[in-house]
Amino acid sequence: MDNLKVLFHVNEPERWKRTLLNIINFLNDVGQENVDIEVLANGAAVSAYANANKCQIAESSSEIEHSCGIASGDLLEQMNKLTKMGVRFVACRNSLRMKSLDENMIYSYVTVVSAGITEIVKKQAEGYAYIKP
Amino acid sequence: MDNLKVLFHVNEPERWKRTLLNIINFLNDVGQENVDIEVLANGAAVSAYANANKCQIAESSSEIEHSCGIASGDLLEQMNKLTKMGVRFVACRNSLRMKSLDENMIYSYVTVVSAGITEIVKKQAEGYAYIKP
Amino acid sequence: MDNLKVLFHVNEPERWKRTLLNIINFLNDVGQENVDIEVLANGAAVSAYANANKCQIAESSSEIEHSCGIASGDLLEQMNKLTKMGVRFVACRNSLRMKSLDENMIYSYVTVVSAGITEIVKKQAEGYAYIKP
Numbered sequence: 443m444d445n446l447k448v449l450f451h452v453n454e455p456e457r458w459k460r461t462l463l464n465i466i467n468f469l470n471d472v473g474q475e476n477v478d479i480e481v482l483a484n485g486a487a488v489s490a491y492a493n494a495n496k497c498q499i500a501e502s503s504s505e506i507e508h509s510c511g512i513a514s515g516d517l518l519e520q521m522n523k524l525t526k527m528g529v530r531f532v533a534c535r536n537s538l539r540m541k542s543l544d545e546n547m548i549y550s551y552v553t554v555v556s557a558g559i560t561e562i563v564k565k566q567a568e569g570y571a572y573i574k575p
Numbered sequence: 576m577d578n579l580k581v582l583f584h585v586n587e588p589e590r591w592k593r594t595l596l597n598i599i600n601f602l603n604d605v606g607q608e609n610v611d612i613e614v615l616a617n618g619a620a621v622s623a624y625a626n627a628n629k630c631q632i633a634e635s636s637s638e639i640e641h642s643c644g645i646a647s648g649d650l651l652e653q654m655n656k657l658t659k660m661g662v663r664f665v666a667c668r669n670s671l672r673m674k675s676l677d678e679n680m681i682y683s684y685v686t687v688v689s690a691g692i693t694e695i696v697k698k699q700a701e702g703y704a705y706i707k708p
Numbered sequence: 709m710d711n712l713k714v715l716f717h718v719n720e721p722e723r724w725k726r727t728l729l730n731i732i733n734f735l736n737d738v739g740q741e742n743v744d745i746e747v748l749a750n751g752a753a754v755s756a757y758a759n760a761n762k763c764q765i766a767e768s769s770s771e772i773e774h775s776c777g778i779a780s781g782d783l784l785e786q787m788n789k790l791t792k793m794g795v796r797f798v799a800c801r802n803s804l805r806m807k808s809l810d811e812n813m814i815y816s817y818v819t820v821v822s823a824g825i826t827e828i829v830k831k832q833a834e835g836y837a838y839i840k841p
Contacts, residue, residue: 446697446700447696451840460586464691467667467690468692468696471690536733556737558730558733559730559731559733559737560738562839563713563714566837572699572705572839573696575586575618579833581825581829600802600825601823601825601829603823604826704829704833704838
């Protein structure tokens with residue numbers, strides 16, 4: 443059987459929790475060796491990728507208000523665990539800019555793409571299912 | 576012409592009303608003989624599948640708080656009518672557990688799948704359009 | 709390369725702003741000559757298509773409450789600009805009726821289809837990616 447390919451689209455911070463729960467249940471159901479999962483965050487949802495430690499340094503040295511530390515410890519722990527299971531976390535560069543987040547302020551496991559919508563369109567063209575939790 | 580295949584994804588209780596209205600308008604537009612419709616509910620939206628009568632019995636004999644009786648009479652009537660027109664209503668088992676709903680507490684026309692996300696991915700792979708009302 | 713085909717689905721008025729921003733960023737990323745974009749509005753989101761001037765005339769000559777003038781000047785300006793760049797704006801006729809909007813009360817660049825869901829299903833069958841901003 444070919445791998446089940448899925449793109450999860452998250453554009454609101456409050457939807458992260460259910461998105462990660464959806465992914466965990468999905469992995470439990472079909473097994474991580476049978477799936478190819480990407481999570482594309484754009485809009486305000488990219489704040490969950492911000493590394494709170496790096497943001498604090500930036501905030502203390504500038505007047506800009508950053509959108510940091512949105513992700514609670516639980517979310518971070520789950521994202522780390524899912525990354526190790528092969529889930530790819532992706533951020534829209536436009537959205538990071540909108541939130542005044544430099545790319546060196548986000549977690550290292552996050553991949554940045556030039557535009558989130560382009561990524562979603564391309565993935566669907568490659569046969570990924572689209573899910574908006 | 577091949578049938579138009581659609582999967583509606585509902586994960587919030589307040590979106591049931593518009594989802595059923597979307598389906599009714601769609602059926603009126605193209606005719607029930609030309610469509611293949613599945614409604615997949617996960618998350619809090621599965622509460623609408625709870626049979627209020629069976630839930631009350633369960634509640635009176637246990638201390639567990641069940642998520643019952645969310646669906647109003649109107650929704651139930653519409654779901655019944657749509658079931659007779661061939662629409663399939665499906666629930667995610669993980670979500671039922673999360674809401675403390677035993678499978679014998681939900682309406683008999685509802686099919687239960689092991690994981691809602693797996694069902695959505697498989698249906699898209701089979702050529703179903705995905706709609707999130 | 710084939711054009712990237714995308715259908716954006718908007719069913720809540722408050723999601724117009726982010727939808728148009730998504731489209732602008734997408735066009736900036738890939739270029740308008742490489743995309744085929746349709747925006748399908750149903751539900752309460754069709755109010756943004758109402759031409760405030762025509763609505764005021766209708767309101768002053770009737771007792772019916774119309775859902776007009778929801779779109780702010782910024783949104784209108786963006787829609788006009790995007791129309792000139794080839795983006796197609798489409799409305800669900802059922803939703804217009806629900807909002808008491810006659811077809812002569814909406815902007816001329818909007819195309820009306822008999823049922824929004826049918827349009828979404830057909831576009832996905834034609835290879836359009838589906839995005840719900």
